[in-house]
Amino acid sequence: MLKSFLGKVNYYGRFLKNMAKIITPLHECTKQNKFNWTKECNDAFNLIKQKLASVQNLWHYDPNLPLILTCDASHTALGAVLSNRDESGVIRPIAYASKKLNSTELKYSTIDKEAMAIIFAVTKFYNYTYGRTFELETDNAALVRIFGSTKGIPKMAAKRLQHYAIFLSAFNYKIKHIKTNINPADFLSRSNININTEKIDYHPICLNGNISNVFYIKNSNIKKLDWKVIQLETQKDVTLSTVLRYTVDGWPEKRMLGKELLPYYNKRNELSVDRNCLFWSHRIIIPSVLRESVLSELHESHFGIVRMKQQARSFFWFPNLDTEIEKITTNCIICLSNHKNPSKAPLKLWPAPPSAWYRIHADFLGPFYNKMYLVIVDSYSKWPEVFEMSSITACRTIAVLKYVFSRFGYPNHLVTDNGPTFTSQEFENYCNDINVKHTFSPPYHPATNGAAERFVETFKTHVTKIKESGHPLTCAVNLFLFDYRSMSHNITGISPAKLMLGRELRNRFSLLRPPAVTEKSYDMLEKHYNNSVNTRKVKFDIGEKVMVRDYRKGAKPWVQGIIVDESVPETTYNVDVDKCIWKRHVNQMLKCSNS
Numbered sequence: 001m002l003k004s005f006l007g008k009v010n011y012y013g014r015f016l017k018n019m020a021k022i023i024t025p026l027h028e029c030t031k032q033n034k035f036n037w038t039k040e041c042n043d044a045f046n047l048i049k050q051k052l053a054s055v056q057n058l059w060h061y062d063p064n065l066p067l068i069l070t071c072d073a074s075h076t077a078l079g080a081v082l083s084n085r086d087e088s089g090v091i092r093p094i095a096y097a098s099k100k101l102n103s104t105e106l107k108y109s110t111i112d113k114e115a116m117a118i119i120f121a122v123t124k125f126y127n128y129t130y131g132r133t134f135e136l137e138t139d140n141a142a143l144v145r146i147f148g149s150t151k152g153i154p155k156m157a158a159k160r161l162q163h164y165a166i167f168l169s170a171f172n173y174k175i176k177h178i179k180t181n182i183n184p185a186d187f188l189s190r191s192n193i194n195i196n197t198e199k200i201d202y203h204p205i206c207l208n209g210n211i212s213n214v215f216y217i218k219n220s221n222i223k224k225l226d227w228k229v230i231q232l233e234t235q236k237d238v239t240l241s242t243v244l245r246y247t248v249d250g251w252p253e254k255r256m257l258g259k260e261l262l263p264y265y266n267k268r269n270e271l272s273v274d275r276n277c278l279f280w281s282h283r284i285i286i287p288s289v290l291r292e293s294v295l296s297e298l299h300e301s302h303f304g305i306v307r308m309k310q311q312a313r314s315f316f317w318f319p320n321l322d323t324e325i326e327k328i329t330t331n332c333i334i335c336l337s338n339h340k341n342p343s344k345a346p347l348k349l350w351p352a353p354p355s356a357w358y359r360i361h362a363d364f365l366g367p368f369y370n371k372m373y374l375v376i377v378d379s380y381s382k383w384p385e386v387f388e389m390s391s392i393t394a395c396r397t398i399a400v401l402k403y404v405f406s407r408f409g410y411p412n413h414l415v416t417d418n419g420p421t422f423t424s425q426e427f428e429n430y431c432n433d434i435n436v437k438h439t440f441s442p443p444y445h446p447a448t449n450g451a452a453e454r455f456v457e458t459f460k461t462h463v464t465k466i467k468e469s470g471h472p473l474t475c476a477v478n479l480f481l482f483d484y485r486s487m488s489h490n491i492t493g494i495s496p497a498k499l500m501l502g503r504e505l506r507n508r509f510s511l512l513r514p515p516a517v518t519e520k521s522y523d524m525l526e527k528h529y530n531n532s533v534n535t536r537k538v539k540f541d542i543g544e545k546v547m548v549r550d551y552r553k554g555a556k557p558w559v560q561g562i563i564v565d566e567s568v569p570e571t572t573y574n575v576d577v578d579k580c581i582w583k584r585h586v587n588q589m590l591k592c593s594n595s
Contacts (some may be wrong), residue, residue: 002030004186004308005045012086019054022047027465059084059092068136069125070178072118072186074102075249080121081184082128093184097124109247109273114140115164118147136175137183142269144177159282160272211360231276233287239264240287244278248269263319293320299328302335352382356500357588359413363452364392364421368460369473374400379456381499382489384455388482392419405434413437415452458484483509538586541569549577549588558590 006026018069025040026048065084068091078101082094099120101113108116116282118138122129147168154441187411234240240304243264246252251268264271267280280287286294288350294316298308306326329335353359359379363501365386366372372392376385387400405411414431415424417438431438459480466476478519485497497505561577573589575582 002035003401004029007181007186013032023592059086059129061094067128067132068122068137069134069173070184071117071121072139072180072183073113073346074186075113076106078113078117078120079186082118082125083214094128095125097121107248107273107276110250111140111142111269111273112272114143115147115161118143119164119167128367129173131342133172133174135175137178137179138175139180139183139186141177144175146269147175154234189484204561219320225290225297227277227284230284230287230290233289234277234285237287237289240278240285242269243271243285243469244276247273247278255297270411277374280317283313283315286316286318288318291324294330295324298325299332304334306328330590335576353413356381356383357411359415360411361415361452362422363417363456364389364419365456365459368463371468373459373475375452376401377452378496378500381496382492384484384498384501385482386459386476386477393431394419394421394424398427398430401430401537410434410436413439414443415439417441445498495572508567536587538591540566540586540589540591541575542566545592545594546575547590547592548577548582550577560592 006023008183018268021324021403022044025038025044029036029041057384061082062084065086068083068085070081070083080097082097083091084094091452097120105113105116118136122136128134133245147165147336213395234244239260246261246264247268251257251265254262254265257265270281303311305328306327308328310324311323312325325414357378357380361377361379363375364372365375366389374387374389374392374397376387377383385404387404389396389400395448404429405592414436416438421427422438423441428438461486462474462480466479467473471479482505485500486495488495488508492499495504497503540563542565544563546561546563547558548561550557559577561575561582564574564576564581567583570586572583572585575584
């Protein structure tokens with residue numbers, strides 16, 4: 001206490017004459033091993049108080065100079081100093097104020113006491129501060145962030161601090177942080193002076209800060225558990241009792257704390273104490289021995305994780321609360337047994353095959369119009385094959401696959417469902433014999449065999465439409481496959497025929513365009529004709545007599561005839577032989593004399 005007083009004297013010593021000489025007995029008292037308060041110390045103390053309150057030190061309020069309001073709080077009292085800053089930048093005190101905390105306020109946390117000191121100072125010097133700009137100084141850095149104008153009120157700030165912040169919003173101030181050793185209000189907050197505070201006019205909104213939040217727990221339906229049990233167990237809990245003490249007395253440096261205290265340290269500016277119960281904002285902090293009971297009660301209705309988190313966030317908190325709530329449903333056999341289907345995982349695509357007919361997907365379709373079909377889809381080109389099946393036994397299926405493989409070769413990978421045909425030993429032996437990897441899709445999850453499943457749906461839809469338009473079922477299937485293979489696929493952007501066969505299929509729409517014969521094609525044909533081994537060039541005229549090849553049994557090789565007309569120019573002619581028209585190629589004709 002003496003050192004705190006000396007600090008205040010040193011702060012204002014520049015305004016007092018002979019202060020170094022007067023204060024010497026007090027400095028000597030602090031140097032002695034045993035504190036000895038002598039008559040000289042008492043006289044010096046009284047003289048210094050008179051000088052601090054004299055005209056030599058105190059300054060008359062000047063509304064034209066910057067106004068400074070400095071606040072501080074100790075464990076037992078509040079202090080404030082109202083000052084002006086003169087033209088030379090020197091801070092001159094105008095008035096002092098202090099207040100002793102009552103029994104309830106003594107239990108407040110450090111940050112609440114520091115905030116109360118600000119409210120006390122602003123209310124005490126209301127006539128000076130209201131309606132003008134002033135500087136608000138405090139040695140608590142957290143309050144600078146909470147009451148500062150650069151950011152809004154933190155959502156998780158304690159309810160009492162939120163009320164204080166709302167009250168201060170009516171004043172025009174700039175808050176800043178100062179070091180404790182240069183805070184002139186420090187001594188006033190540490191000197192327990194009995195002051196009648198009944199005449200101090202507190203704003204009603206400030207008084208609301210004392211309203212307890214414990215009624216949320218007290219009025220709950222938790223069996224054999226109320227705020228009094230939490231109060232008792234908080235004091236027994238090693239961790240929470242330490243947090244309670246630090247919240248009231250102030251927190252040490254972070255490096256001095258154990259790992260179990262770090263979650264509370266990170267929220268130290270938002271913690272408060274009410275009736276020896278710890279609160280994080282409006283949530284009461286549950287001691288470790290009561291957490292299992294609280295969680296059990298929370299899960300009494302077997303609601304999901306989201307609902308339980310919402311309920312918990314309205315009433316209580318403790319470290320790792322969200323994780324513990326998530327564990328409840330995974331440990332509850334009732335919830336697990338009646339759990340609905342989980343949300344679907346992101347679709348994971350099959351790896352892209354390097355070439356056509358590398359990986360194929362097979363599935364059975366039907367009954368479809370009382371028929372069964374085997375569907376095979378190439379994963380690379382999307383080329384489909386559909387076969388009507390008289391039966392879906394392994395033997396019949398293998399026979400169809402052999403027919404398909406004889407045209408396209410063996411694939412590297414075959415994907416099917418878990419049907420009895422594909423899971424049979426006979427089918428598995430066939431895959432092993434031809435060295436084809438066989439993969440099954442999971443039961444009741446057809447999306448794994450998606451290539452075949454999607455084609456089956458497309459097949460049913462379009463074949464049904466084609467059949468209902470008047471085509472027989474077989475014609476409908478063939479027409480669908482023809483057009484499906486010829487059209488560009490919406491995934492690859494290329495027709496299955498182009499990727500599978502390396503060319504487009506000539507379909508009914510190809511007839512709408514003239515044949516594309518380029519100049520290069522003509523050059524190639526002419527070059528081929530000129531390089532041909534057969535170099536015979538001959539031309540016949542209509543009405544000309546010629547010898548034509550006679551293929552009748554027992555006749556001579558050649559017989560005479562007359563050319564009637566030209567079937568293919570310079571290539572094929574119709575020849576009259578004994579009133580019968582024979583069609584002969586120039587290679588089957590010889591020139592002869594007309595006589």
